[in-house]
Amino acid sequence: MHKHRLTDAAGSALQEMMEVVAREAIPPFERFYLEHRDGVLGYLRRLLGGRAEDAWQETFLRALRAYPRLEHGRHLRAWVFTIATNVAMDELRPRASDKLSQALNGDGYAATAELERDAFRELEHLTGELPPTERAAVVLRYGYDLAYADIGAALGSSEEAARAAASSGVRRLRRNFERQP
């Protein structure tokens, strides 16, 4: 009787350990890719529209490049959405070449692009002191005008968590400004 109970306890401990291992194990890339490819494409389409496909491919190539350096299989969804966010940011950030061609066209559009660029730079500079999650939420919300659902997806959390991170980031920024002379 007694022995049987011990065996049960050992069995369930073993089961638990195996579940932990399974949760943390890094899956073969193919399985990771099949699980996330559609979600990442949908996310990038919302961010980039017609430019999403190139960014999507770049996202998974970067993931593949970094894959051997992963230390565990936790948060892989957040991880790949972070890569996608970085790729999208590179894509969205006005480039020097764009600015040059706009300046050469001389249609007044260059000035707008320049302003947006400065605004973005300003935001990056201003948020430099924030904790990373709050900073990302503030930049994605106010720099890129992303919806909270998208920000949540990018940060591997929920829409509510993204909203909370952005508003707490803004409160922190305000406090920082008020402290300044």
Place this chain on the structure above:
Amino acid sequence: MNVSPDLDARFRAAALDAGLVDVRYDVFDSPIGELFVAQTERGLARISYFPDGMEDTLARVYGLRVLRTPLDEVRRELDEYFAGRRESFDLPLDVRVAPFHADVLRELARVPYGRTETYGGLARKVGRPRAARAVGTVMHNNPIPIVLPCHRIVGADGSLTGYAGGLDVKRRLLELEGALLA
């Protein structure tokens, strides 16, 4: 938002071109059932009759960057073999096994098309005449059946003994090669 087959194929090709894949695999139908086939940079690494869970095996042995891509060359040679138009394979191989296994598999590769050899006979050829049972273990764990022809190894009394893909498959391969009467 589903990834289109075209976009998916482009990514897989780009990953290969960039040299970012440790091991690639494909699954296709054959006259003896579904075959799982895997290949590394060095060559053909695996053939399995049981695709389920093989990605995990590949990840453990060759690296985590496991990706499914068409393996047309392997498929072509296997199709030719099944059609009776090919007696040996030209594919380079990537065999990663313990030294004794490697010796046995090297001798196994020399057993000609359409012939059979016994477990004891193969043991003698690797200089271990009493290791027939160990040779059986090597056959059972053969990473590349069909290409490394463990189906040609039979019991001393001519019985088929065993086969990873089932005795029926072993019989059909030997019939295909004319080693057994159909």
